[in-house]
Amino acid sequence: VQLRESGGGAVEVGGSLRLSCISSSEFAINYYCMACFRQSPEKEREAIATINSDGNTLYTPTVKGRFTISKVVAESTLFLEMSNLKPEDTAMYYCATVGRSDCSLGFEFTDWGRGTQVTVSS
Numbered sequence: 001v002q003l004r005e006s007g008g009g010a011v012e013v014g015g016s017l018r019l020s021c022i023s024s025s026e027f028a029i030n031y032y033c034m035a036c037f038r039q040s041p042e043k044e045r046e047a048i049a050t051i052n053s054d055g056n057t058l059y060t061p062t063v064k065g066r067f068t069i070s071k072v073v074a075e076s077t078l079f080l081e082m083s084n085l086k087p088e089d090t091a092m093y094y095c096a097t098v099g100r101s102d103c104s105l106g107f108e109f110t111d112w113g114r115g116t117q118v119t120v121s122s
Helices: 026-031
Strands: 003-006 009-012 017-023 033-039 046-051 057-059 067-072 077-082 091-098 116-121
Touching: 003 091, 017 026, 017 033, 017 091, 017 116, 033 067, 033 077, 046 067, 057 067, 077 091
Parallel strands: 009 116
Antiparallel strands: 003 017, 017 077, 033 046, 033 091, 046 057, 067 077, 091 116
Protein backbone atom coordinates (compact mmCIF):
# COMPACT_ATOMS: atom_id res chain seq x y z
CA VAL A 1 0.00 0.00 0.00
CA GLN A 2 1.35 3.40 -0.96
CA LEU A 3 0.57 6.31 1.32
CA ARG A 4 1.10 10.02 0.76
CA GLU A 5 0.74 12.65 3.47
CA SER A 6 -0.04 16.33 3.00
CA GLY A 7 -1.27 19.29 4.97
CA GLY A 8 1.70 20.00 7.18
CA GLY A 9 3.05 23.48 7.71
CA ALA A 10 3.94 26.17 10.21
CA VAL A 11 1.39 27.28 12.78
CA GLU A 12 1.38 29.30 15.97
CA VAL A 13 0.72 27.89 19.41
CA GLY A 14 -2.97 27.19 19.87
CA GLY A 15 -3.56 26.87 16.15
CA SER A 16 -4.98 24.01 14.11
CA LEU A 17 -4.00 21.90 11.13
CA ARG A 18 -5.59 19.05 9.21
CA LEU A 19 -3.29 16.41 7.81
CA SER A 20 -4.39 14.13 4.96
CA CYS A 21 -3.06 10.74 3.96
CA ILE A 22 -4.13 9.33 0.61
CA SER A 23 -3.92 5.58 0.20
CA SER A 24 -3.36 3.76 -3.09
CA SER A 25 -5.77 1.14 -1.78
CA GLU A 26 -9.38 1.85 -0.87
CA PHE A 27 -9.46 -1.67 0.55
CA ALA A 28 -6.72 -0.80 3.03
CA ILE A 29 -8.45 2.37 4.20
CA ASN A 30 -11.67 0.44 4.69
CA TYR A 31 -10.47 -2.81 6.23
CA TYR A 32 -6.97 -2.30 7.69
CA CYS A 33 -5.70 -0.61 10.79
CA MET A 34 -4.52 2.89 9.89
CA ALA A 35 -2.25 4.92 12.13
CA CYS A 36 -0.58 8.26 12.51
CA PHE A 37 2.95 8.55 13.88
CA ARG A 38 5.28 11.44 14.54
CA GLN A 39 9.00 11.85 15.06
CA SER A 40 11.12 14.80 16.04
CA PRO A 41 14.93 14.91 16.12
CA GLU A 42 14.90 14.77 19.93
CA LYS A 43 12.48 11.89 20.31
CA GLU A 44 11.82 8.38 19.09
CA ARG A 45 9.03 7.78 16.63
CA GLU A 46 5.73 7.45 18.45
CA ALA A 47 2.32 6.20 17.46
CA ILE A 48 -0.22 8.91 18.27
CA ALA A 49 -3.52 7.68 16.85
CA THR A 50 -5.09 4.65 15.20
CA ILE A 51 -8.40 3.86 13.54
CA ASN A 52 -9.61 0.34 12.84
CA SER A 53 -11.91 -1.14 10.25
CA ASP A 54 -14.98 -0.27 12.36
CA GLY A 55 -13.88 3.32 12.84
CA ASN A 56 -12.87 2.83 16.47
CA THR A 57 -10.03 5.08 17.51
CA LEU A 58 -7.14 5.05 19.97
CA TYR A 59 -4.92 7.96 21.02
CA THR A 60 -1.75 8.39 22.96
CA PRO A 61 -2.37 10.51 26.10
CA THR A 62 -0.33 13.46 24.85
CA VAL A 63 -2.75 14.14 21.97
CA LYS A 64 -6.05 12.77 23.29
CA GLY A 65 -8.69 15.47 23.33
CA ARG A 66 -6.76 17.64 20.88
CA PHE A 67 -6.30 15.39 17.84
CA THR A 68 -8.97 13.45 15.92
CA ILE A 69 -8.26 10.67 13.45
CA SER A 70 -10.88 9.81 10.84
CA LYS A 71 -11.20 8.33 7.38
CA VAL A 72 -13.29 8.74 4.25
CA VAL A 73 -13.27 5.40 2.50
CA ALA A 74 -14.73 6.71 -0.76
CA GLU A 75 -11.79 9.12 -1.01
CA SER A 76 -9.24 6.54 0.20
CA THR A 77 -8.11 9.19 2.64
CA LEU A 78 -7.14 9.26 6.29
CA PHE A 79 -7.35 12.55 8.20
CA LEU A 80 -5.73 13.83 11.36
CA GLU A 81 -7.36 16.96 12.73
CA MET A 82 -5.02 18.70 15.16
CA SER A 83 -6.11 21.55 17.43
CA ASN A 84 -4.66 23.51 20.35
CA LEU A 85 -1.22 22.80 18.96
CA LYS A 86 1.81 23.12 21.22
CA PRO A 87 5.52 23.56 20.47
CA GLU A 88 6.09 19.94 21.54
CA ASP A 89 3.83 18.82 18.67
CA THR A 90 6.54 19.94 16.24
CA ALA A 91 7.57 16.83 14.31
CA MET A 92 7.44 14.96 11.04
CA TYR A 93 4.06 13.25 10.85
CA TYR A 94 3.54 9.93 9.08
CA CYS A 95 0.66 7.66 8.26
CA ALA A 96 1.04 3.91 8.23
CA THR A 97 -0.99 0.75 7.83
CA VAL A 98 -0.78 -2.94 8.58
CA GLY A 99 -2.84 -5.74 7.10
CA ARG A 100 -5.15 -6.43 10.01
CA SER A 101 -8.53 -5.02 10.96
CA ASP A 102 -7.94 -4.50 14.68
CA CYS A 103 -5.65 -1.79 15.98
CA SER A 104 -3.11 -1.06 18.64
CA LEU A 105 -0.67 1.77 19.12
CA GLY A 106 1.95 -0.93 19.64
CA PHE A 107 1.58 -2.77 16.34
CA GLU A 108 4.41 -3.18 13.87
CA PHE A 109 3.18 -1.26 10.83
CA THR A 110 4.36 -2.39 7.44
CA ASP A 111 3.53 0.37 4.96
CA TRP A 112 4.51 3.99 5.46
CA GLY A 113 4.22 7.37 3.83
CA ARG A 114 7.13 9.79 3.54
CA GLY A 115 5.78 12.23 6.06
CA THR A 116 4.75 15.86 6.31
CA GLN A 117 6.39 18.41 8.59
CA VAL A 118 4.45 20.26 11.29
CA THR A 119 6.13 23.17 13.05
CA VAL A 120 4.47 24.94 15.97
CA SER A 121 6.01 28.23 17.04
CA SER A 122 5.37 30.32 20.12
